[in-house]
Amino acid sequence: AQSVSQHNHHVILSEAASLELGCNYSYGGTVNLFWYVQYPGQHLQLLLKYFSGDPLVKGIKGFEAEFIKSKFSFNLRKPSVQWSDTAEYFCAVEGLSGGYQKVTFGIGTKLQVIP
């Protein structure tokens, strides 16, 4: 069975600080990896995804993530956060399970950016 661990459940940063949110997954096969963001009062939105190729993927709003296969990790980064980045961030892994593709989500990290 696949699982996803997000290490930081609640992060508080000042504007312009750098951000790194950890994500590790457990799965023995080929995976697709995602980061989703949920702004207050809004629905989940895709931030970025990794399917194959360059392990460093860039998403919207200046976010990027690096897939390190040997570490089963897909950490999310942003060099300088803004107040508008306040949201909850979910790491997700898609893999083959029981004969079909299944997506498993991490518990989420609430990011609070202080002006």
Place this chain on the structure above:
Amino acid sequence: SAVISQKPSRDICQRGTSLTIQCQVDSQVTMMFWYRQQPGQSLTLIATANQGSEATYESGFVIDKFPISRPNLTFSTLTVSNMSPEDSSIYLCSAGGDYGYTFGSGTRLTVV
């Protein structure tokens, strides 16, 4: 990517009753998914709904409690049956594709 309209956005229901949640996708999608997001927890997959076949339920979820319909490639419903306060949660539908997964806006259900 697909756009999903989900309704109702919220509801307050009496225990013992049932609520049907609808999701309409603006394009044809093969796979649709239903999730539950309980307070302070991550999204938990309830079932996968494929058109023309019965839904596939995850461990801990059964068809009698969460019947799902998928009459065509753009529409699906999830019914929460015989509700109890423990069913209070946010329910989300999702559609998958090569672009990733798109989510509906969620249904916040409160059972009293």
